[in-house]
Amino acid sequence: MRFPSPYTLKQIATIINSEYLGDDDFPVLGMNEIHVVQEGEIVFVDHPKYYEKALNSKATVVLINKKVECPPGKALLISNDPFKDFNALTQFFKPFEKAQSAISSSAVIGKNTVIQPNCFIGNKVVIGDNCLIHSNVSIYDNCILGNNIVIHAGTVLGSDAFYYKKRPEGFDKLLSGGRVVIQDNVDIGALCTLDRGVTGDTLIKKGTKLDNQVHVGHDTVIGENCLIASQTGIAGCVVIEDEVTLWGQVGVTSAATIGKKAVVLAQTGVSKSLEGGKNYFGSPAEEARERLKQLAYIKQIPAILRKLDK
Numbered sequence: 001m002r003f004p005s006p007y008t009l010k011q012i013a014t015i016i017n018s019e020y021l022g023d024d025d026f027p028v029l030g031m032n033e034i035h036v037v038q039e040g041e042i043v044f045v046d047h048p049k050y051y052e053k054a055l056n057s058k059a060t061v062v063l064i065n066k067k068v069e070c071p072p073g074k075a076l077l078i079s080n081d082p083f084k085d086f087n088a089l090t091q092f093f094k095p096f097e098k099a100q101s102a103i104s105s106s107a108v109i110g111k112n113t114v115i116q117p118n119c120f121i122g123n124k125v126v127i128g129d130n131c132l133i134h135s136n137v138s139i140y141d142n143c144i145l146g147n148n149i150v151i152h153a154g155t156v157l158g159s160d161a162f163y164y165k166k167r168p169e170g171f172d173k174l175l176s177g178g179r180v181v182i183q184d185n186v187d188i189g190a191l192c193t194l195d196r197g198v199t200g201d202t203l204i205k206k207g208t209k210l211d212n213q214v215h216v217g218h219d220t221v222i223g224e225n226c227l228i229a230s231q232t233g234i235a236g237c238v239v240i241e242d243e244v245t246l247w248g249q250v251g252v253t254s255a256a257t258i259g260k261k262a263v264v265l266a267q268t269g270v271s272k273s274l275e276g277g278k279n280y281f282g283s284p285a286e287e288a289r290e291r292l293k294q295l296a297y298i299k300q301i302p303a304i305l306r307k308l309d310k
Helices: 009-016 048-055 082-093 288-309
Strands: 002-008 019-021 027-031 041-045 061-064 075-078 156-159 164-167 170-173 179-182 193-195 201-204 279-281
Touching (some): 009 075, 009 082, 041 082, 061 082
Parallel strands (some): 027 041, 061 075
Antiparallel strands (some): 019 075
16 A cells, blocks of 8 residues: 555654654655565564564565664664554555445446446446446445456455454454455456455456356455356465466465466365466365375275275
């Protein structure tokens, strides 16, 4: 998430009432999660296990819960609760805006686009030309849709990320200030949910087709010309490269990458990154041919045991 204009380190520290290490006028351009953070942006870290990763990331400002040596060219914001203060910054820069109508007056809708009854189009949504949005679709604030897109009934674009921190009193939610971005020529089936990014974008690239009842988690990127079948669940921060096929009821764990032209067969559980150009099956996922061989061997076990008993 880039701020509408550059802020200084002192201004950011004032918003969250924190100490800081760095020059008062040190420039701060935005904020992001560690996997997508860029120079000029803030990243937060609240566990010693991840200090080094955060301090050595592209982030220029690190929101941290311990005074440590500041790396050259960077600044620190010292906070008792970085998770809470990251939320405070999201609330400051991307506050919730109550809708005034079913289709916001700030939404931009392109030529020849049809929006069927009972849809909700949020604030600052942009929809391109020649799109068809079927009934009861909800498109939350700030989503961006390209041209020639079809979205079927009951789908939701821009719901909150499923991202929580466990505390003694219960779960604390990380606020979502990102977007969903859909490129040209994408079809999305009925009753799908695409969560927006926490601070960045959940992105579906051009030509990709989603079946009914597909879930896409926050900050996930799905490449061009992918096919994703019904009841597939994709966690947050996943990267699916171009021309990947996921068949029905595939589950993909957080932060995995599925390589270009991979095919993942039905009911497969993807627990780690997969190379492109191969077929996969099983849970955890293995190359399909190897997995099917294993199943064939397993079926032979009863006959082998009967021979041993004789």
